[in-house]
Amino acid sequence: MARKLVCICNLIDESEIKSVLEKGAETTSHIQEFTRAGTSCGRCLPEIDAIVEAHQKKKPKNQQGKLELGL
Structure with missing residues (x-):
C-alpha cells in the first residue's frame, strides 16, 4: 500500500x-x-x-451515568 x-x-x-490519534491525541494541536505535521x-x-474530525466521529460516546435528582 502506498503512503x-x-x-x-x-x-x-x-x-x-x-x-497518534489511536494513542490518545484528540486535536490538530496534539x-x-x-508529529510536527x-x-x-x-x-x-x-x-x-x-x-x-473523522476519528472523533468514530470514537464511542461516553456513557452518561444515572442522573440522581434526589426526589
Whole structure:
C-alpha cells in the first residue's frame, strides 16, 4: 500500500497521524505536537483537521451515568 503523505514538509503520512490519534491525541494541536505535521507551511492543516474530525466521529460516546435528582 502506498503512503499517503499529508504533510509534505515534514514527511508525515496519514497512517502516522491515525496512529497518534489511536494513542490518545484528540486535536490538530496534539498532532502538531507529536508529529510536527502542519507546523511548517500549514497547507496540510485542513486535511489534518478532517482526519481528526473523522476519528472523533468514530470514537464511542461516553456513557452518561444515572442522573440522581434526589426526589
